[in-house]
Amino acid sequence: MTPELKGFLLAATVKVVLVFSVWMVGVMLATWLERRGSAFMQDRLGPNRVGPAGLLQPVADGLKNFLKEETWPKWVDQPLFLLAPLISFIPSLMTFAVIPFAAPLPGFDFTLPMVGRFTYQGPIPMVVADLPIGFLFILAISSLAVYGVVLAGWSSASKYAMLGGIRSSAQMISYEIALGLSVITVFILSGNVTLSEVVAAQQRTVWFVLALTVAFVLFLISAFAETNRLPFDLPEAETELVSGYHTEYSAIKFSMFYIAEYAAIITMSALITTLFFGGWDIPFTQWDEESPSVARFAATLLAFGAKTGFFLLFYVWIRWTLPRFRFDQLMELGWKVMLPVALGYITVIAFVVWGAERVGVAEAPALIGVNVGAVAGLLWGLDRGRLLAGARRRERLAA
Amino acid sequence: MAISVRTVRRPEGEVSYLRATLKGMAVTLSHVFRPKVTMEYPEQKSTDDWTLSPRWRGTHRMLTDEQGRAKCVACGLCPQICPANCIKLVPGEDEEGHRYPLIYEIDEFRCIFCGYCQEVCPEEAIHVGVHYENAEYQRSRFVYDLERLCAQTHQVSTLWDPSDPKGE
Numbered sequence: 265m266t267p268e269l270k271g272f273l274l275a276a277t278v279k280v281v282l283v284f285s286v287w288m289v290g291v292m293l294a295t296w297l298e299r300r301g302s303a304f305m306q307d308r309l310g311p312n313r314v315g316p317a318g319l320l321q322p323v324a325d326g327l328k329n330f331l332k333e334e335t336w337p338k339w340v341d342q343p344l345f346l347l348a349p350l351i352s353f354i355p356s357l358m359t360f361a362v363i364p365f366a367a368p369l370p371g372f373d374f375t376l377p378m379v380g381r382f383t384y385q386g387p388i389p390m391v392v393a394d395l396p397i398g399f400l401f402i403l404a405i406s407s408l409a410v411y412g413v414v415l416a417g418w419s420s421a422s423k424y425a426m427l428g429g430i431r432s433s434a435q436m437i438s439y440e441i442a443l444g445l446s447v448i449t450v451f452i453l454s455g456n457v458t459l460s461e462v463v464a465a466q467q468r469t470v471w472f473v474l475a476l477t478v479a480f481v482l483f484l485i486s487a488f489a490e491t492n493r494l495p496f497d498l499p500e501a502e503t504e505l506v507s508g509y510h511t512e513y514s515a516i517k518f519s520m521f522y523i524a525e526y527a528a529i530i531t532m533s534a535l536i537t538t539l540f541f542g543g544w545d546i547p548f549t550q551w552d553e554e555s556p557s558v559a560r561f562a563a564t565l566l567a568f569g570a571k572t573g574f575f576l577l578f579y580v581w582i583r584w585t586l587p588r589f590r591f592d593q594l595m596e597l598g599w600k601v602m603l604p605v606a607l608g609y610i611t612v613i614a615f616v617v618w619g620a621e622r623v624g625v626a627e628a629p630a631l632i633g634v635n636v637g638a639v640a641g642l643l644w645g646l647d648r649g650r651l652l653a654g655a656r657r658r659e660r661l662a663a
Numbered sequence: 664m665a666i667s668v669r670t671v672r673r674p675e676g677e678v679s680y681l682r683a684t685l686k687g688m689a690v691t692l693s694h695v696f697r698p699k700v701t702m703e704y705p706e707q708k709s710t711d712d713w714t715l716s717p718r719w720r721g722t723h724r725m726l727t728d729e730q731g732r733a734k735c736v737a738c739g740l741c742p743q744i745c746p747a748n749c750i751k752l753v754p755g756e757d758e759e760g761h762r763y764p765l766i767y768e769i770d771e772f773r774c775i776f777c778g779y780c781q782e783v784c785p786e787e788a789i790h791v792g793v794h795y796e797n798a799e800y801q802r803s804r805f806v807y808d809l810e811r812l813c814a815q816t817h818q819v820s821t822l823w824d825p826s827d828p829k830g831e
Contacts, residue, residue, distance in 0.1 A: 305694050309701040585687040592666065643681060 352412025
């Protein structure tokens with residue numbers, strides 16, 4: 265093996281192992297954050313016994329689920345019943361592979377006894393796989409998550425689980441469209457679907473949340489629907505479906521669904537951060553974009569973690585604020601509001617980019633100007649019940 | 664629409680999604696910073712807001728006289744009135760003709776903690792107690808014998824508020 269190949273393999277292995285372990289710890293922290301955050305929003309304290317401030321509670325929960333008896337309800341389709349939790353778990357893991365999480369590290373060149381010389385030319389990008397197709401990969405893989413839920417619903421041989429599975433397939437397919445379309449505007453501005461290029465484009469100009477607020481709002485709503493979180497948790501819907509697709513699951517298989525849910529939330533938060541909040545970029549400074557160093561890596565990793573953490577909290581915050589949608593309202597929002605708004609917004613942004621070039625105006629001020637208008641329009645539409653019609657308005661229209 | 668829904672007439676400003684959502688989020692966030700109501704149980708058994716009522720009817724206690732003997736005279740009223748039939752009493756009599764219980768057992772699993780035994784007792788011997796931590800490792804340990812009943816030290820229930828005996 266050449267030193268370059270060895271260096272590449274070393275860097276890749278270390279990245280995979282580190283990202284996986286940090287990310288699994290992140291899942292643990294997310295469950296802790298969810299439980300403690302929920303408790304605080306309800307004037308409770310939440311789990312605070314196991315470890316400092318209850319931080320080891322997820323470990324205890326995991327251990328408990330690991331040691332519990334596995335139940336196999338009588339009529340389940342056994343292979344699919346086992347496969348479903350795995351299928352729902354893996355996509356969110358794979359999706360994270362293309363998200364850049366920190367500034368690049370400097371390359372290395374060293375020699376070890378027995379194994380020889382390792383070199384890595386140039387900066388090491390801090391992303392597990394810097395795929396040129398970037399976001400397309402995410403769209404392709406994250407769509408697979410729906411199979412886990414649908415198969416779980418089907419193989420459980422339980423009517424509630426089945427209903428949950430069906431709801432989830434309808435919901436995820438509907439919102440995936442809005443999710444994909446809302447991001448197209450991001451790629452119009454960045455000119456590239458690779459996520460590290462999206463981050464670079466935001467460092468050059470502004471964070472896309474300032475230029476593309478409407479796309480951000482659409483993406484945020486779709487992200488909630490994609491991860492089956494309140495107010496879009498219809499596949500689970502404890503009050504109606506007991507707990508939907510994972511009603512019949514117990515022990516470690518249930519734990520897998522639980523991990524998968526929080527894994528998906530972390531991945532979505534990281535994705536929101538990357539697409540709209542500059543990824544690992546530290547705002548108001550150029551320091552983090554200079555030549556790679558360990559200090560820059562650490563600082564940008566912290567910045568990325570802080571932004572992602574904020575969205576994790578935001579998930580919890582929304583969960584305890586908004587009640588669950590009714591299913592027809594969910595579909596109506598997805599198809600009659602999100603889809604047209606996303607399509608219209610693509611058109612507007614495309615015209616602005618094209619027009620700014622023709623007229624010779626700088627792109628950024630034009631975009632921000634349009635953005636102010638678009639946000640005002642969106643707020644106007646939402647606030648007066650124009651885009652989203654309440655029951656009364658529908659009744660009046662029908663009369 | 665397939666489902667028929669009763670609509671409530673409200674001005675459109677009130678049904679605005681955005682204002683309602685933002686207001687709701689503000690409320691949710693404000694709760695994060697409010698004082699918490701959780702009572703951290705094993706360390707903290709009562710708070711300013713809450714303490715166990717003196718009328719609480721928990722596991723029993725037999726009061727004793729100055730010589731440390733049970734006050735019970737084995738009259739048999741408590742097993743008679745007990746609706747759950749959880750008291751086992753075998754009376755005995757000493758040389759001087761004083762009745763005392765040879766066996767006095769209460770099955771706390773059968774007991775419904777109505778407090779009738781305390782109400783009916785002419786000697787104020789058997790009492791229900793202001794006590795609730797009763798965990799045991801064996802089921803048999805829940806049959807309290809006379810020795811155990813006498814050894815309890817917790818506060819006994821007042822059953823009713825002396826200043827308001829009819830509960831008005």
